[in-house]
Amino acid sequence: LQLEEDEAKDSFDVDVAVTNPEKVVQFKDTSLPMFRSKAFTVRRRYSDFLGLYEKLSVKQSLLGCIIPPPPEKSVVGMTKVKVGMDDPSSVEFVERRRAALERYLQRVVSHPSLLQDPDVREFLEREELPRAVSTQALSGAGFLKMINKASDAVNKMTIKMNESDTWFEDKFQEVENEEQQLRKLHALVDSLVNHRKELCGNTAVFAKSMAMLGNSEDNTALSRALSQLAEVEDKMEQLHQEQAASDFFIFEELLADYIRLLGAMRGCFDQRMRAWQRWQEAQSTLQKKREAEAKLLWANKPDKLQQAKDEITEWEARVTQYERDFDRVGMTVRKEVLRFEKEKAKDFKSQIIKYLEAMLQSQQRLIKFWEAFLPEAKAIA
């Protein structure tokens, strides 16, 4: 079975900026020919993003696409409660949401099928969107929960399928394993972020105590050196702060995104399962109709016979349709999985490289601080 991997023919930038904490979003697109202009800005509410996701999920759910989930309203359960991150009024929270919404949109528009979707186009172009009402109940997390519940129910059924299913079975297992691993890694990175923030606070406090000690010291050169050490530690605090931000915004959020995306992918496999179910149920209904017809023939009731024949025709058509649907969903899922794996590899590589580059810069600055301090220490006499 040869699958064509669609190359992303269009690449363009979507910039998202949250301009104020009341969840108003402003963004612009550039360079895409199908839109009415090259660059434009629209204002969107957070609930609009959720609304888009809901519309896409309902429509695409029968087709087997992986719909990127938007950031959840709260992330309780994924992270330890951190001062700032979950507080809607904090700068960190605003930045976090902004960055997450941006990534969400980028994933949506980089998907060739979703980009064609009229709801997506409307979201990107239309001046004013009517308020999405039902997103209260169906925030990303809520919808995912629904998928998860359904997925569990489906898994409980034992299904004997054809030979291409080993691919799906194996992939599903892989996805589950990977999701588990990523959750574990996410928790570890979260712990690192917390410890770095602690280190930050403790370094600042230590710097102050060193400054005080320097003040007390009655040897002039030593007093000076201790004050300089206090300054170095102050700069270290700044470094730790930036490193913690990098740990969180680059590494931890990457993991959180992919944990959600893998969940969405499981939903995808689910859809294929349901398509199969529908097909099987139709086959079983068809069988029953045929048996009913046979009974009628035997019982010699010609008036009901025509109805029975009509029903058989109807259900034969359905069986054919559902079989086609199932095959098509299977193909879509396979394509989606391959596309996803490519995207994921690209994403992880680019984000982790970015993370390491931030670490590198941090070390370079650290070196400058201590190089400046060393002569001060040597000058003590």
Next chain:
Amino acid sequence: SPRAVNVDLQTDATLQVDISDALSERDKVKFTVHTKSTLPNFKQNEFSVVRQHEEFIWLHDSFVENEDYAGYIIPPAPPRPDFDASREKLQKLGEGEGSMTKEEFTKMKQELEAEYLAIFKKTVAMHEVFLCRVAAHPVLRKDLNFHVFLEYNQDLSVRGKNKKEKLEDFFKNVVKSADGVLVAGVKDVDDFFEHEKTFLLEYHNRVKDASAKSDRMIRSHKNAADDINRIASSLYTLGTQDSTDLCKFFLKVSELFEKTRKIEARVAADEDLKLADLLKYYLRESQAAKDLLYRRSRSLVDYENANKALDKARAKNRDVLQAETSQQLCCHKFEKISESAKQELIDFKTRRVAAFRKNLVELAELELKHAKGNLQLLQSCLGVLKGNT
């Protein structure tokens, strides 16, 4: 074994002391105290004995209680070896063995054993520094108890203080600090001592504060390094799931983190040795200096009281000779203490400045060394990772 010398001492061929070996048993540490001496006081030129922590404390306390040494800064006693926290962690690890992979367990066990070893080395260094300070002191090195400590190859049978003695100590300290407050309020005639008193009171408090805060900072640093260790393991697991490009990428990053976290752990350990231990040591030394000032103040009070008693005796013309003798003794004692205390305090400053210089220079050099190591690892890893994508 390298000595964590927080003190700049001049080693003297006539008496050299070190701790050549140490053994950690279930709930005690046995130190092998090794002496090399050309002094005639000893039977041999080189010998060793085994001592435990309580015996060091006995020696220290005997100095403190000796009236003849009232005018000296008594080298601070080494802190009690404390492996409780480390032992608890090792135990918890043993209990949790079932819940982690074999690699994780081995890794953590190595980490905890390294931690245990580090604490062990530190306690050896601190006990050694105490003995070296005594050996370097012109008067204390001649002390008879010190010689017994060094040479007597049997157990000194210094049993732990019983309840009554502990209670007596407690009251002694209460009285001492109350006196300390009283005495601190009295302005000294001598400018040098007045300055030293003001200086030491403030310095001691600030060093105490800095010491506590450095500990907290370093602990956070260690925690972060531990997290990176676990992250490296987790990335390794992800990397071994398959042989895709991404998996190979994970393996390389895991390898990088494994190396950088070793460096981070070393940074925390070096900060501990060069900064935290330095501050802790000078916390104890500045307390010993304060104790000296207190003893001098006490002797001044005694001298002033003897003067008053003499005036009274002369006024009543009764027991005048007795009062005169007593006054002369107090005067002599006060002057003797003042003379040696002045020198001791000057030496203390010299030692302190030298020790801080040495440790701050070494700290800066080590921070630079480790940062450059990290930088190099990151640069080479990024080179490989970017080259492959």
